[in-house]
Amino acid sequence: xxxxxxNPRYLITVTGKKLTVTCSQNMNHEYMSWYRQDPGLGLRxxxxxxNVEVTDKGDVPEGYKVSRKEKRNFPLILExxxxxQTSLYFCASSPLRGGAxxxxxxxxxxxxxx
Amino acid sequence: RKEVEQxxxxxxxxxxxxxxxxxxxxxxxxxSFFWYRQDCRKExxxxxxxxxSGNEDGxxxxxxxxxxxxxxxxxxxxxxxxxxxYLCVVGGSSYxxxxxxxxxxxxxx
Numbered sequence: 276x277x278x279x280x281x282n283p284r285y286l287i288t289v290t291g292k293k294l295t296v297t298c299s300q301n302m303n304h305e306y307m308s309w310y311r312q313d314p315g316l317g318l319r320x321x322x323x324x325x326n327v328e329v330t331d332k333g334d335v336p337e338g339y340k341v342s343r344k345e346k347r348n349f350p351l352i353l354e355x356x357x358x359x360q361t362s363l364y365f366c367a368s369s370p371l372r373g374g375a376x377x378x379x380x381x382x383x384x385x386x387x388x389x
Numbered sequence: 390r391k392e393v394e395q396x397x398x399x400x401x402x403x404x405x406x407x408x409x410x411x412x413x414x415x416x417x418x419x420x421s422f423f424w425y426r427q428d429c430r431k432e433x434x435x436x437x438x439x440x441x442s443g444n445e446d447g448x449x450x451x452x453x454x455x456x457x458x459x460x461x462x463x464x465x466x467x468x469x470x471x472x473x474x475y476l477c478v479v480g481g482s483s484y485x486x487x488x489x490x491x492x493x494x495x496x497x498x
Binding site for chain 2: 306310315316317318319320323325333363365369371376377378380381382383385
């Protein structure tokens with residue numbers, strides 16, 4: 276089954292404790308992206324990747340890191356989480372066909388930073 | 390001004406009603422347009438792409454007006470299962486998608 280998976284689905288942590296949210300896709304998509312969703316603000320892009328070892332900042336990259344060592348995986352790293360990073364996070368992937376394509380989303384990760 | 394703007398609703402309609410959502414976008418160079426559906430705090434899922442000539446998928450009809458930079462979604466014969474948030478999504482010449490904040494639809498019995 277074609278899918279995007281994220282782990283963990285739910286996470287409660289404390290300020291400053293490093294964490295990683297994993298994202299994996301089995302569709303051989305080149306493009307992967309991380310979003311956060313907050314009430315009234317919609318989905319905002321954090322980072323994206325066009326292919327292995329190619330990553331770039333989205334609209335709200337502060338406080339986040341990513342890596343793309345393999346095509347299928349695109350982990351999101353919070354080196355020192357803060358309460359304003361409490362949010363719902365989605366990973367998404369799409370093929371590259373010359374423009375913005377339909378993106379397929381993972382199930383989401385709910386993060387609470389105390 | 391937001392790049393993609395939607396009326397947040399909620400739109401509260403009875404079963405069987407016809408309901409229309411509009412969305413405006415600010416970047417005239419935008420090239421791809423979509424409607425996504427999102428159930429309560431779940432992942433967004435593609436409902437339909439929007440083409441210049443307009444397109445229909447069962448009870449759903451999408452229209453694009455490039456001159457006025459707006460996109461519409463019409464839902465006919467609303468079902469209880471249509472209750473969700475509908476996201477207007479716009480893509481430019483890059484691979485980035487810009488999401489509207491969503492319009493919430495509640496279909497009541």
